[in-house]
Amino acid sequence: MAEIRAREITKTFADGTCVLDRVSFHARPGRVLTLLGPSGCGKSTLLRIVAGLDHATSGTLELDGAPLDGVPAGKRGAGFVFQNYALYPHLTVAGNLSLALETQRVAREEIGSRVRETAELLGIGGLLHRRPAQLSGGQQQRVALGRALVRRPRFYLLDEPLSNLDALLRESMRAELKALFARVGATVIYVTHDQTEAMSLSDDLIVMRAGRVLQCGSPLEVYRRPADAFVATFVGSPRMTLWHGRREGPALACRGVRVPLPDGLGGPVEMSVGIRPEDAELSREPVDGAWPAERVVVEPLGASALVTVRVGEEEARVLTAPTPWPDDLWLRFPADRLHWYDAGTGARIEPVGDGAARA
Amino acid sequence: MSPASPRAGRRAGIALLRGAAVAVVLAWSLAPAIWQALTALKPDAQITHIPTIYLPHPPVWLHVAALWERKPFGLYLANSAWIAGWATLLCLAVAAPAAAALARMPGRGREGLLLALLVVSLFPPILLLFPLYEGVRALGWINHPLALVLPNAALNLPLAVWVLESALRGLPVELDEAARLDGLGPVRRLWRIHLPLALPALATTAVLVFIFCWNEFMLALTFMTRDPSKTVTAGIATVSGASLYEIPWGQLSAAIVIATLPLMVLVLLFQRGIVSGLTRGALKG
Numbered sequence: 001m002a003e004i005r006a007r008e009i010t011k012t013f014a015d016g017t018c019v020l021d022r023v024s025f026h027a028r029p030g031r032v033l034t035l036l037g038p039s040g041c042g043k044s045t046l047l048r049i050v051a052g053l054d055h056a057t058s059g060t061l062e063l064d065g066a067p068l069d070g071v072p073a074g075k076r077g078a079g080f081v082f083q084n085y086a087l088y089p090h091l092t093v094a095g096n097l098s099l100a101l102e103t104q105r106v107a108r109e110e111i112g113s114r115v116r117e118t119a120e121l122l123g124i125g126g127l128l129h130r131r132p133a134q135l136s137g138g139q140q141q142r143v144a145l146g147r148a149l150v151r152r153p154r155f156y157l158l159d160e161p162l163s164n165l166d167a168l169l170r171e172s173m174r175a176e177l178k179a180l181f182a183r184v185g186a187t188v189i190y191v192t193h194d195q196t197e198a199m200s201l202s203d204d205l206i207v208m209r210a211g212r213v214l215q216c217g218s219p220l221e222v223y224r225r226p227a228d229a230f231v232a233t234f235v236g237s238p239r240m241t242l243w244h245g246r247r248e249g250p251a252l253a254c255r256g257v258r259v260p261l262p263d264g265l266g267g268p269v270e271m272s273v274g275i276r277p278e279d280a281e282l283s284r285e286p287v288d289g290a291w292p293a294e295r296v297v298v299e300p301l302g303a304s305a306l307v308t309v310r311v312g313e314e315e316a317r318v319l320t321a322p323t324p325w326p327d328d329l330w331l332r333f334p335a336d337r338l339h340w341y342d343a344g345t346g347a348r349i350e351p352v353g354d355g356a357a358r359a
Numbered sequence: 360m361s362p363a364s365p366r367a368g369r370r371a372g373i374a375l376l377r378g379a380a381v382a383v384v385l386a387w388s389l390a391p392a393i394w395q396a397l398t399a400l401k402p403d404a405q406i407t408h409i410p411t412i413y414l415p416h417p418p419v420w421l422h423v424a425a426l427w428e429r430k431p432f433g434l435y436l437a438n439s440a441w442i443a444g445w446a447t448l449l450c451l452a453v454a455a456p457a458a459a460a461l462a463r464m465p466g467r468g469r470e471g472l473l474l475a476l477l478v479v480s481l482f483p484p485i486l487l488l489f490p491l492y493e494g495v496r497a498l499g500w501i502n503h504p505l506a507l508v509l510p511n512a513a514l515n516l517p518l519a520v521w522v523l524e525s526a527l528r529g530l531p532v533e534l535d536e537a538a539r540l541d542g543l544g545p546v547r548r549l550w551r552i553h554l555p556l557a558l559p560a561l562a563t564t565a566v567l568v569f570i571f572c573w574n575e576f577m578l579a580l581t582f583m584t585r586d587p588s589k590t591v592t593a594g595i596a597t598v599s600g601a602s603l604y605e606i607p608w609g610q611l612s613a614a615i616v617i618a619t620l621p622l623m624v625l626v627l628l629f630q631r632g633i634v635s636g637l638t639r640g641a642l643k644g
Binding site: 051052053072073074075078080082084086087088089090099100103104147151 | 534538556
């Protein structure tokens with residue numbers, strides 16, 4: 001099982017735009033590392049650099065301690081899955097799977113058995129003689145995966161592999177991928193802009209924005225303690241509520257509502273406070289520390305409901321029981337569930353002695 | 360029935376008009392070829408007869424036969440096929456890798472090179488005749504097929520590169536990248552990925568180049584001085600009558616029709632191939 005280390009990878013285009021700014025990561029052997037970020041954050045470029053399809057301006061890449069610079073794409077031992085699959089349209093499924101093995105001069109009998117084995121594993125054994133145009137999107141996706149698998153690569157690189165599938169298929173493929181990764185015991189670098197996918201698939205998660213790494217850690221660490229205001233709103237669904245305000249005495253004054261600050265919280269005058277919808281609380285009767293709120297919209301999700309309420313001029317999303325809620329109700333933010341950020345830099349501000357206990 | 364009839368009547372009228380228009384265009388473009396074919400089948404007296412005799416009665420094969428009796432016309436055809444065939448192969452063999460490389464070049468460089476190719480092809484070929492003749496003579500290639508194969512391949516190179524480049528540029532870059540990751544070098548990518556996918560364009564280019572080579576006249580007339588080496592275009596030019604003052608219209612017509620037939624067959628054959636190639640492509644990912 002391979003491990004990949006990237007150090008200070010920087011990529012600058014000729015016109016001076018910087019798409020990757022000193023990005024480092026460590027893809028651990030047998031683990032799934034996810035690069036998560038909005039489109040244009042450089043995650044795909046980073047993946048292409050690891051694959052050898054693109055070159056970094058500076059920085060180093062190591063595969064099991066050996067530098068990868070100058071090693072051509074075909075010799076790095078990567079199994080790559082493209083977002084749009086990039087299947088060879090003139091070749092059958094079997095031809096698509098076997099091309100890499102043919103160039104590696106694998107014996108013909110072995111090619112046959114490996115192609116069949118891979119196709120069986122992915123449930124496309126009956127499609128070996130079809131051409132890509134005769135396959136459904138989900139089947140093409142499996143062939144694309146198969147083309148990576150059949151080579152028995154040292155590591156896998158997947159570039160938004162599920163983004164072209166419809167929602168239902170995406171969910172079942174997600175689970176299947178996770179089982180597959182575990183079964184093959186592979187080192188995987190997985191690129192996605194879908195935070196649900198990232199949460200469910202990864203052992204390690206890297207959140208990127210505008211060519212920079214904002215946070216890396218396990219998915220739950222990132223979810224529980226987002227290191228950055230952007231990460232806070234990007235990771236987690238439904239999105240975290242984030243209010244901006246100014247410190248006034250013992251509270252943060254937002255628009256029409258004052259949120260009490262924890263004792264001894266440092267940080268600048270301009271700050272943001274955030275809370276996940278599942279951590280905020282609604283009630284019909286006034287409770288201690290609750291604000292009077294006005295119901296704006298209720299989105300029933302089945303097992304729960306997402307209620308948007310207005311407090312002062314701020315709005316908050318609350319994930320709560322799917323019961324009918326009155327127009328006027330009470331909103332409470334439990335103090336130990338709040339996330340504090342520097343409104344200027346977006347950096348997390350940890351209440352003294354509190355964060356460590358929870359993490 | 361009756362409420363629909365005015366509309367149906369108008370539709371029938373439009374169909375009729377359209378049919379008539381097609382007929383006029385067809386007659387306009389086919390008339391010279393048909394006239395040529397009819398002339399080839401008329402006895403000499405009917406060709407120049409006034410008032411004009413339209414249909415040969417009876418059709419005669421004597422002009423066709425005369426082509427083979429007086430001249431090695433079969434050899435001309437064979438020479439043309441041999442030379443045009445090799446020139447086409449050579450041209451494509453050089454153009455395909457060049458086009459593949461150009462297709463994946465960044466914008467500026469590609470455009471510059473393509474324009475340079477176009478400019479070269481704009482020179483009137485007559486300018487090349489004298490230097491080429493000197494070269495061919497120095498190499499001792501007068502009456503040798505190579506004297507026509509090489510210049511024909513070279514002269515058609517810009518066209519072939521242009522057509523193939525635009526076809527190859529249309530292929531998704533991801534296919535190149537997938538092939539690179541599968542360990543295919545540039546030559547194998549060309550052979551296993553690019554060319555199979557560009558097969559329709561390749562066939563079209565081959566047909567075009569072959570036609571141009573087949574029809575090439577100036578170089579053939581200059582370099583091929585002996586009868587057994589002549590191509591069909593040069594051969595037709597030397598078809599002569601029994602005396603200096605007689606123009607053998609019948610034989611000329613027969614020669615032209617026969618020289619055109621192989622091209623027609625070729626185009627019809629490849630047209631089928633091109634269509635099936637297109638329907639097979641299916642590049643949707």
